[in-house]
Amino acid sequence: MTAPPRPALSRVLSPSEGAADVTKVDVVNMDFYYGSRRVLEQITVKIAANHVTALIGPSGCGKSTFLRSLNRMNDIIPGARVEGSVRIDGEDIYAPSVDVVALRRRVGMVFQKSNPFPKSIFENVAYGLRINGMAGSREDLQGRVETSLRAAALWDEVKDRLQTSALALSGGQQQRLCIARALAVEPDILLMDEPASALDPIATQRIEELIYELKTRYTIVIVTHNMQQAARVSDVTAFFWLGKLVECGRTDRIFTAPTEKLTEDYVTGRFG
């Protein structure tokens, strides 16, 4: 097995390093609580549009909680509470006037374990389009399903069997189907929580290549426990530790010349 090729690093600096990127997500002094327990502390970070930002750090440090706070997926957890501000395109997503359903359409999510519906491949992608009233005619619906499957690099593998069950696909194909389903409703941001950690190396490589392609059109935030993966796919890396954001910056710098000793210890495998 050869290692996946390493895509060329983006030359654009992250907002955290002073360049004039477009900020997509702006988090200021965010605290997150499960009941009385604070699991994220004073998180301040800008996430750049059309970049891939990787969240790394040991298990339990709050990566998934942070990711889910960006589309209010934590709202459904009793006792979960956010303080501070999270703005997307300048809009406070925790403001009372925010339509959470619309927010989650703009900020799509892909989970560690692929979770297709027990329906056909076609229906998995069409579902979100239907419930959001996004397809006018049958042809429009078919066109949007095809576009989404192409964007997720799955079309050629499934175009002749769109009516068969999604559950018959391989793990890697199911994960790309979940990406197609997320893309169908035209989000701007894609959140991915360890999207390849249950996949074999070849399926992982396809997902990594896909992430790299998708960033031209989407802002991507990916949690990964795999540091090589973070180095391969991301432009910006944010290192979390015990609920704090220790350091965030260009991936090549975080891995070669971090500012914080803690980051260096983590990326060189001294703990984790």
Ligand SMILES: Nc1ncnc2c1ncn2[C@@H]1O[C@H](COP(=O)(O)OP(=O)(O)O)[C@@H](O)[C@H]1O
């Ligand atoms: N639904 C929940 N209710 C209470 N505590 C939770 C819940 N989800 C996560 N936690 C706790 O919050 C902390 C951060 O968890 P998490 O965000 O899942 O970390 P990571 O993704 O980095 O492993 C951990 O201590 C975890 O036990």
Ligand SMILES: [Mg+2]
């Ligand atoms: Mg997690």
